[in-house]
Amino acid sequence: MEKSNIILIGMPTSGKSTVGVIAAKILGLNFIDTDLVIQQREGKLLCGIIENSGIEGFLKCEEAAILSLQESGALIATGGSVVYSEAAMQHLKHDGIIVYLKVNQKELFKRLHNVKERGVVLRPNETIEEMFRERCILYEKFADIIIDEGEKNLEETVAEVVKAIGNQ
Numbered sequence: 001m002e003k004s005n006i007i008l009i010g011m012p013t014s015g016k017s018t019v020g021v022i023a024a025k026i027l028g029l030n031f032i033d034t035d036l037v038i039q040q041r042e043g044k045l046l047c048g049i050i051e052n053s054g055i056e057g058f059l060k061c062e063e064a065a066i067l068s069l070q071e072s073g074a075l076i077a078t079g080g081s082v083v084y085s086e087a088a089m090q091h092l093k094h095d096g097i098i099v100y101l102k103v104n105q106k107e108l109f110k111r112l113h114n115v116k117e118r119g120v121v122l123r124p125n126e127t128i129e130e131m132f133r134e135r136c137i138l139y140e141k142f143a144d145i146i147i148d149e150g151e152k153n154l155e156e157t158v159a160e161v162v163k164a165i166g167n168q
Contacts, residue, residue, distance in 0.1 A: 004072045005096035012080040014101040020077035022158045030074040038065045063088045083138035100143035
């Protein structure tokens with residue numbers, strides 16, 4: 001069975017939503033941003049969900065939103081914390097190719113300024129460095145394809161994603 005969805009995973013600011021919407025246009029796929037799905041289901045911004053329900057409550061909302069997806073022929077951009085849910089990742093992997101947009105720690109620090117406003121899942125007293133190390137292991141565990149963004153610009157990253165998908 002050929003897998004019909006493409007799922008982008010990676011750190012906050014790795015470009016999942018931006019790369020995703022452009023790659024979806026090129027590939028002729030529907031585009032879904034799971035952060036928006038969560039916000040629509042909950043009627044709140046991500047940061048509001050975290051503020052009201054805490055990290056664990058947010059992760060439960062995220063998992064429920066992912067498990068509710070029954071897409072086919074879609075490019076799905078996930079939130080950076082999706083990899084904390086084995087159930088969500090197995091659901092996505094069932095009919096999808098998982099593409100990890102890999103950004104290095106230095107680049108993450110350069111890009112990530114508004115952790116609270118973006119609704120980034122950061123546990124109490126957890127540093128961005130600790131989050132980075134923990135998540136990198138999980139992203140690599142679930143990835144079918146790894147796109148190392150390195151010094152690539154947006155267009156180069158999109159081209160590499162499209163090429164990698166075409167080679168599947």
